[in-house]
Amino acid sequence: MPDRTTHSIAHFAAPFVLGGLEGQLPAGDYDIDHDEELIEGMSRLAWRRVATFIHLPARAVKNPPTSQLVAIDYLELETALKRDRENAA
Template identity: 40%
Template sequence: MTIRSRREAVTFRHPFRIRGIERLLPAGTYDVVTDEEAIEGLSFPAYRRVATMITVPSENVRGSMEMVSIGSIDLANAQAADASAVND
């Protein structure tokens, strides 16, 4: 089983919530890591998403970060809500 990871920076312009994280997160840029595994037996390379994680400020230790598993649809919903939020 081959697994690949993809990292991207996602920016939120407003404080936001995302399912799976029980607190309001501040606006800013967050690292998102997506793990995908190869689908074996095909005549072309194909991958399926197996995990999506976001790095967020730690709730307990000031200045540290934690990586939290989230759903890719929940991330997309949070991004859509941020994009449609009224600018201050």
């Protein structure tokens, strides 16, 4: 089955927490990758998200000594982004 990875950037105005990650993450812009697979048998192209990853640290950190690609729950990410937008308003 063909796969693809799409990329987005998540902006957080305040520190935030995601399950599976230790402690708070600082505010900033984070690269997000979504792995998707093609749903076969559809009359048109349709993709199903099978994994979501966040790149750590945030984009603003120049030449970090180490970087990580961490699997996260997409719904938790969306909830954290919504909460961040609501608190910024």
